[in-house]
């Protein structure tokens with residue numbers, strides 16, 4: 001196999017224990033993942049102290065099962081997450097707890113059933129074809145693959161969730177989403193330091209401006225749809241017409257707007273990053289790329305991709321899964337313990353922040369024989385069966401597992417199988433894509449790649 005390795009970040013950076021507090025603060029602002037102690041990749045869990053408070057990072061699959069699955073009701077989404085994302089997403093499905101979360105989840109679920117996702121094939125394939133034509137028109141030029149993939153997944157989420165662009169200024173929405181999450185590491189730092197929300201920090205105004213624009217646009221769409229609530233067979237129709245089985249209440253306009261924001265934000269950048277990292281890894285592993293191309297050619301017989309083909313792209317999906325092992329788009333899940341919890345070998349006191357460093361679990365020395373090597377054989381059915389179920393969790397686990405998991409996997413396979421046979425992408429010489437954690441795991445510099453037309 002043509003192997004390049006993609007070293008885990010804590011192995012590049014020195015462990016946190018050897019850094020001063022100022023260095024840790026700088027590190028959190030620049031790229032929190034570089035602050036993870038090396039033990040995160042080698043031990044079942046590691047305690048860390050930040051601003052005098054204990055937090056635990058748990059990498060062991062059985063302990064993760066204890067936290068996210070067996071004792072899920074003993075944890076809530078962490079204050080840092082609520083504080084960084086709450087101003088944008090309100091009390092929507094991603095951040096709500098208890099009965100309020102349950103009914104939003106039930107109301108959204110029908111949009112994510114297998115047959116419903118397959119019915120999105122024309123929207124997904126159509127957007128992928130447009131992206132492919134656009135890339136081919138730039139043959140010989142360099143593009144930012146992160147940006148290209150954001151655009152195609154954005155078009156898909158808007159089409160499938162809102163039945164079309166609903167008058168949105170796509171460029172401005174995309175920029176505003178980037179602006180509104182650009183200060184999340186500051187929010188994280190201020191929360192950890194116990195400082196109030198109003199504490200000034202860089203880019204606070206830019207983020208607030210982006211958020212204000214998005215919230216007013218999504219509220220406009222919610223009001224328009226409420227005024228004309230006929231079923232358009234999209235997620236928004238479901239949410240407008242849903243009522244809570246326990247209380248009989250429906251979503252008000254603000255709830256709708258918060259959920260539109262949530263589904264657009266959670267549902268496009270993550271998949272775009274999965275694809276960006278996949279195109280990068282394939283460009284570095286020609287023999288794996290050849291095998292993917294051969295599978296696509298065999299399944300499609302040289303015709304445009306069809307809905308029935310998607311389930312047959314087994315190796316292509318293995319490649320996407322392996323890519324999300326090395327570069328999980330959501331690299332960490334965070335919780336706070338609501339009460340004292342006893343797990344085998346680990347006692348978590350009430351109030352403790354608990355971090356599940358997905359990126360580290362998926363490169364853990366005790367789980368993976370070659371943790372940093374890109375090897376899609378890690379996802380043959382036999383290899384999957386031989387591992388602990390919670391050693392791979394790019395979509396989280398337990399009741400709060402990603403509702404868009406199948407949607408994302410189907411979409412990624414369709415986009416890859418549409419673009420790859422037509423376009424060869426070459427990484428800019430000398431560029432090394434350093435992963436940076438900003439809610440999602442982005443390649444610094446946006447993954448510059450030169451487009452070539454495949455003959």
Ligand code: HEM
Pocket residue numbers: 077093094095105157262263266267268270271274328329330333334393394395396397399400401402403404405407408
């Ligand atoms: C490769 C793509 C994706 C990845 C890696 C990903 C990852 C995740 C993760 C790790 C969580 C759990 C967060 C936690 O437990 O705190 C999550 C939740 C969620 N995701 Fe995704 N996601 C992806 C695509 C999508 C898509 C396409 C949608 C919607 C169309 C979506 C919507 C959501 C929502 C609404 C939640 C909250 C679910 C709940 O709390 O009940 N995601 N996602």
